[in-house]
Amino acid sequence: MKKHLNGVKVPHHKGTSEKQIVWMDVPEKVTIPMSQQIGPPCEPLVAVGDEVKVGQKIGFADHPMSVPIHASVSGKVTAIEDFLTPMGAMTKAIIITADKLQEKDPAIAPPVVTDHASFVQAVRDSGLVGLGGASFPTFIKLNPKDLASVTTLVVNAAECEPFITADDRGMRELSDKLFVGIEAVRKYLELEQVIIGVEDNKPAAIAHLREKETDTLKVQSLRSRYPQGGEKVLIYETTGKVVGEGKLPADVGVIVMNVTSLITLGQYLLTGEPLTYRCVTVAGSAIANPQNVMVYLGTSYQDVIDFCGGFSQEPGAVFMGGPMMGICVYDLSFPVLKNNNAIVALSKKDVVEDKESPCINCGRCISACPFNLMPTNIDRALAAGDVEMLKELKVNLCMECGSCAFVCPAKRQLVVSNKLAKKKLMNAGKR
Ligand code: SF4
Ligand code: SF4
Known part of the structure; x- marks a missing residue:
């Protein structure tokens, strides 16, 4: 059995790791899309002209996977518009013009949790989805089919993407809430052990969390190798x-939760305040003052970047998330979403448009892949339209981490091929 899976060494660029989280001012307006999770979009529960309070439920769908969306600012609903999500789907977005009073919804109170069922319902009510980027509804994860077979919570604190340090700061500044969240998951799912996995480029966070280690709660230092998370x-x-x-x-008895999700869960259990803000790392060579910022959800990228001193030079690309798995954002009116852990803006000189050339069969992509997939063969099978071969090559295991493309000397667009190949398999009913 291999000791470690493959992966790649990427530059860390974690220059914001020593900067304390700072709160951003309430923006003039927020744009809150009704699709911020894996699953169907929510329906607006408010109309133009309605007054809303912080934490008020403004979106929900009658669907087993739906989690509510809440107002992040108090003010007035001034528009409900069409909105194009980062995944290219159309949804509605609620525009709230802030009154800057930040009055809270009077219904906010710590949830009453007495058992697993009430815990799962509380997590759903909090609006929580995977905050590390996955946006999978957390309440579903905490309600596995065979609960009795799940024994372990693995806390994902690897934060392996370059530039991003929001989880790191959260572990060091908000660990009281983190441990409330961890303890609730451990208690209501009756788990035997908790492992917090942290890359070893965060020594201060590891040392801080280790102060709370017990026989059943361990902090595991992981080698810094992408995609450890x-x-x-x-x-x-x-x-x-x-x-x-x-x-x-859950099929191997494990539940994985992102560390910032657990911090947010802890906050909710203590106060009843649902997910309305989050910590975002704002970094990259084009940002004047990179830092970690607590941002009200729905705040525009432009407002967040202005808060960080604006651009120091013309950006060549602005990413939602990190440069390895993030999505390029072309319009700075785009809002911060629940799963948006970073805004990374790179200068033009740092964004090189690589020209693809033919594969030279060097095999580096295979060596880089944590799952030993064969991206070059997938690329060829896709070009040939060979669905059977794509299935045989196990392309559905691909997590689109980009390690293969990162090392490819021919600059092949391997992640794009893998995404298209997975789509092809799905359309062919071979998922
Ligand atoms: S993108 Fe997919 S194929 Fe490429 S290294 Fe990551 S998991 Fe492997
Ligand atoms: S790394 Fe690039 S050039 Fe090398 S085998 Fe893979 S696809 Fe071909």
């Missing part, structure tokens, strides 16, 4: 368990 990679590195193709972590 990939769910299946993290499970292997912390527990030695393999989550196979088409399987879920």
Whole structure:
């Protein structure tokens, strides 16, 4: 059995790790899209002209996967518009013009949690989704089919993407809430152990959390190697368990939760305040004053970047998330979403448009892949339209981490091929 999975060494660029989280002012307006999770979009529960308070439920869908969306500022609903999500789907967005009073919804109160069912309902009511980027509804994760077989919570604190330090700061500044969240998951799911996996480029966070170690709660220092925070990679590195193709972590007795999700959960259990703000790392060579900022959800990128001193030079690309797995944002009116852990703006000189050339069969992409996939063969099978071969090559295991493309000397667009290949398999009913 391999000690470690493959992966790549990426530059860390964690220059904001020593900067304390700062709160941003309430913006003039927020744009709150009704689709911020995996699953169907919410329906607006308010109309233009309505007054809203902080934490008020403004969106929900009658669907088993739906989690509510809440107002992040108090003020008036001034528009409900069409909105194009980062994944290219159309949804509605509620525009709230802030009154800057930040009056809270009077219904806000700590949830009454007495057992697993009431805990799962509380997590759903909090509006929580995977805040590390996945945006999977947390309440579903905490309600696995075979609860009795789940024994371990793995806290994903790897934060392996370059530039991002929001989780790191959260562990050091908000650990009281983190441990409230962890303890609730441990208690109501009756888990045997908790492992917090942190890359070893965060020594201060590791030392701080280790002060709270017990026989059943361990902090595991992981080597800094991208993509250490990939769910299946993290499970292997912390527990030695393999989550196979088409399987879920719960199938091997594990639940994985992002560390900032657990901090937010702790905050909710203590106060009843749902998810209306989050910590965002604002960094990259084009940002004048990189830092970690607590941002009201729905605040525009332009407002957040202005708060960080604006651009120091013309950006070549602005990412929602990190440069490895993030999505390029082309319009700075784009709002901060629940799963948006970073805004990374790179200068023009740092954004090189690589020209693809033919594969030279060097095999580096295969060596880089944590799952030993063969991206070059997937690329060829896709070009040939060979669905059977794509299935055989297990492309559905691909987590789109980009390690293969990162090392490819021919600059092949391997992640794009993998995404298209997965789509092709899905359309062919072979998922
Ligand atoms: S094939 Fe997928 S999982 Fe493997 S390195 Fe490439 S993007 Fe990552
Ligand atoms: S790394 Fe690039 S050039 Fe090398 S085998 Fe893979 S696709 Fe081909």
